[in-house]
Amino acid sequence: MTPENLPASATALTLADPDTPFAVVDVHRTRRNIERLAARADRLGVTLRPHVKTAKSLDVAALLHAGDRHCPVTVSTLAEAEAFADGGYTDITYAVGIDPHKLPRVVALLRRGVTLRVLLDSVEQAESVADASRRAGFPVPAQIEIDCDGHRGGLRPDAPVLARIGHVLHEQGCLDGVLTHAGESYFARTAEDQRLAAKNERDSAVAAAERLRAEGLPVATVSVGSTPTAHAADDLSGVTELRAGNYVFFDLVMAGLGVCRLEDLALSVVVTVIGHRPEYGWVVTDGGWMAMSRDRGTAAQAQDQGYGLVTDLVGNLLPGLVMTAASQEHGTLTAREGSHLPDLPIGTRLRILPNHACATAAQHHGYHVVDSSRPEKGAPAVEAVWNRVSGW
Amino acid sequence: MTPENLPASATALTLADPDTPFAVVDVHRTRRNIERLAARADRLGVTLRPHVKTAKSLDVAALLHAGDRHCPVTVSTLAEAEAFADGGYTDITYAVGIDPHKLPRVVALLRRGVTLRVLLDSVEQAESVADASRRAGFPVPAQIEIDCDGHRGGLRPDAPVLARIGHVLHEQGCLDGVLTHAGESYFARTAEDQRLAAKNERDSAVAAAERLRAEGLPVATVSVGSTPTAHAADDLSGVTELRAGNYVFFDLVMAGLGVCRLEDLALSVVVTVIGHRPEYGWVVTDGGWMAMSRDRGTAAQAQDQGYGLVTDLVGNLLPGLVMTAASQEHGTLTAREGSHLPDLPIGTRLRILPNHACATAAQHHGYHVVDSSRPEKGAPAVEAVWNRVSGW
Numbered sequence: 060m061t062p063e064n065l066p067a068s069a070t071a072l073t074l075a076d077p078d079t080p081f082a083v084v085d086v087h088r089t090r091r092n093i094e095r096l097a098a099r100a101d102r103l104g105v106t107l108r109p110h111v112k113t114a115k116s117l118d119v120a121a122l123l124h125a126g127d128r129h130c131p132v133t134v135s136t137l138a139e140a141e142a143f144a145d146g147g148y149t150d151i152t153y154a155v156g157i158d159p160h161k162l163p164r165v166v167a168l169l170r171r172g173v174t175l176r177v178l179l180d181s182v183e184q185a186e187s188v189a190d191a192s193r194r195a196g197f198p199v200p201a202q203i204e205i206d207c208d209g210h211r212g213g214l215r216p217d218a219p220v221l222a223r224i225g226h227v228l229h230e231q232g233c234l235d236g237v238l239t240h241a242g243e244s245y246f247a248r249t250a251e252d253q254r255l256a257a258k259n260e261r262d263s264a265v266a267a268a269e270r271l272r273a274e275g276l277p278v279a280t281v282s283v284g285s286t287p288t289a290h291a292a293d294d295l296s297g298v299t300e301l302r303a304g305n306y307v308f309f310d311l312v313m314a315g316l317g318v319c320r321l322e323d324l325a326l327s328v329v330v331t332v333i334g335h336r337p338e339y340g341w342v343v344t345d346g347g348w349m350a351m352s353r354d355r356g357t358a359a360q361a362q363d364q365g366y367g368l369v370t371d372l373v374g375n376l377l378p379g380l381v382m383t384a385a386s387q388e389h390g391t392l393t394a395r396e397g398s399h400l401p402d403l404p405i406g407t408r409l410r411i412l413p414n415h416a417c418a419t420a421a422q423h424h425g426y427h428v429v430d431s432s433r434p435e436k437g438a439p440a441v442e443a444v445w446n447r448v449s450g451w
Numbered sequence: 452m453t454p455e456n457l458p459a460s461a462t463a464l465t466l467a468d469p470d471t472p473f474a475v476v477d478v479h480r481t482r483r484n485i486e487r488l489a490a491r492a493d494r495l496g497v498t499l500r501p502h503v504k505t506a507k508s509l510d511v512a513a514l515l516h517a518g519d520r521h522c523p524v525t526v527s528t529l530a531e532a533e534a535f536a537d538g539g540y541t542d543i544t545y546a547v548g549i550d551p552h553k554l555p556r557v558v559a560l561l562r563r564g565v566t567l568r569v570l571l572d573s574v575e576q577a578e579s580v581a582d583a584s585r586r587a588g589f590p591v592p593a594q595i596e597i598d599c600d601g602h603r604g605g606l607r608p609d610a611p612v613l614a615r616i617g618h619v620l621h622e623q624g625c626l627d628g629v630l631t632h633a634g635e636s637y638f639a640r641t642a643e644d645q646r647l648a649a650k651n652e653r654d655s656a657v658a659a660a661e662r663l664r665a666e667g668l669p670v671a672t673v674s675v676g677s678t679p680t681a682h683a684a685d686d687l688s689g690v691t692e693l694r695a696g697n698y699v700f701f702d703l704v705m706a707g708l709g710v711c712r713l714e715d716l717a718l719s720v721v722v723t724v725i726g727h728r729p730e731y732g733w734v735v736t737d738g739g740w741m742a743m744s745r746d747r748g749t750a751a752q753a754q755d756q757g758y759g760l761v762t763d764l765v766g767n768l769l770p771g772l773v774m775t776a777a778s779q780e781h782g783t784l785t786a787r788e789g790s791h792l793p794d795l796p797i798g799t800r801l802r803i804l805p806n807h808a809c810a811t812a813a814q815h816h817g818y819h820v821v822d823s824s825r826p827e828k829g830a831p832a833v834e835a836v837w838n839r840v841s842g843w
Contacts, residue, residue: 078529078550078552078553078556078843079550079552079843080843081843112779112780135741135779135780136780137470155725155737155780155781156725156726156735156737156781157725158470158471158723158725158737158797158798159797159798160470160471160723160798161470164470180726181726181727181797183796183797183798184725184797187797206728209731210778211728211733211735211776211778211781211783212725212726212728212735212781242778331550331552333547333548333549333550333576333604334548334572334573334604335573336598336603336604339601341603343548343603343604345547345548345550348746348810349527349813350843352744352745353744353745353746353747353807353810354740354745355745384603386602386603386634387504387527387809387810388504388527388528388547389547389548389603389604391603404575405550405551405573405575405576405579406550406551406552406575415745417779418740418745418779421741421814422813423842424841424842449816450815450816451470451471451472451473451742
């Protein structure tokens, strides 16, 4: 934590001070999560290109390359690309299929010296990128999106149109490589299924790269990744880089998949008890879906965690307590069958661990930062307040 | 639309111009929705106190009292209360059970001359409010929350503790009245069920008020409301005011309940086609859950509308087309069985009608405003850009 991250107003602030609800990041857990995947990428011999769409924070991103030069990053919006370019990042992949209307902002970033790669899976998009490159006088680097598991966009590695797109891009010097994302791995319930999803993701990307190379086309980048596959891959030969985003914070969906433990979850939301409904077994809080998001990712898992699990203000899990319902500014906590509803008087502050860190973080302007490696008596100290990038 | 609402950058702007996704408000439909409920409240002989939690916009609120003095409003956060106080509103009800920690901000608004009422349903909260009033030297006006349908907070009208809370408040001059919200009316599928929900909401509030009056306690305000019951109530005798929020925009959940027609929906999100997966029957857009929210309110209705229905850029419904899946920045459009997937080339702009206007609006910083009463050739003109209040 550098002094410039510490606003004057944060001095001596603890999690008992700001009005609730607000989002909290545990910097100790975040660092540990970051180190874990960085070590994996080293062992696998690939460059790690973290996806900053989860935290959307220059301060969190600074932990990715602790004091060293800015690392490569992946972004989900041009607003993120612009904010990270302003923050000194010069190696950025925009991993959502390019809308040709957005190419002027891409070209403007390239003119600033940022290597910003775009993604596409159609001849129309490739022609737009080639055309923008001709007009700019320099190539807009582009990757071809490969679909490895029928999750959303991309071309199957054996799609006949792949070579044609490669040639359209290459004629203007735009072809950078291929990129795939194993979106279905979020539903791979066992470690073996996740390992197989990682193998399939790698195999699909490498097969597409080989097809392009067989056409005489240069493929510099072979990019794969999702948080589950990044933690499951045991062989990434032929792959040049690994992407993952959620892992900096993790969440209940990832814990449910066994990708992390509950004690790795670095994002939570502080809420306050504002009522009791003993006749229904409910504790009512001031944290509803506006604070948590409407994401119910664990509903599809073996253990449905409602809108989240509950800890005390220090971060100790309150076993059996679940946030089972949400309206805009109200949350309902209920004890699971066989569990005891603890005594939680009006004004008690709790922390809710979310289903989906990306969605919950997006409901907040920023993060109050705590460090669980420095245990304190009482409410944890707020070490800093970090902002988020938002919008498009 | 006053000139000061029109930023220079909006001159000659149309919905074809800003990068997608972005939120659009149709001011014509919004005005019509507002006039409809205002006329109902007049006929029912109650004051209308719109809930500004849906639009969270001073510009939208200005349509509620067209040029006239500021109307009473309901808010869901103190951030809204503060923003509306800054905007000249002096009669505000904060309709979420009060966290005692937030009372200093309530007192600060009262000192500024704003009549800000708080809500509570426990002796502990009433004692905190009485204590804050003693220290401030003036009463903090408070309403007792009544539960009419087991939805979340509040006391049943016959709860033994009701009188005691009334006395604790009255001793400091804080007792303003009672408030209830028929949250379960969002699941009342027929007009008759909605009428019964409205009757139950009215009966519960009036019964609680009568119990307090029988104790010799003054009850000035008897407040009821939800968008479905506000549009279904046929007798509000004994009620002084009606609250509703969602109705300014309406959404697919309200259309599914029959409270409005699809052509009343005033909020939509403009997205762009970025890909096609003919093998799956998918059109891929750049509007995912970050733009729409994760809300799937219609999943519980007879007709599940996925993440939303689809219109062209002008607002004409594309029949049978549904947004069936969302990731963070990707939306998937699919034709319903028996419907034809239209030809939507890369770059085509569409508008998505959301499940839940409150949740979708919250994903955006503001609104691009169009006026469908002035039909134009081609993309609708952007008449203004309006900001939203956010945070807590």
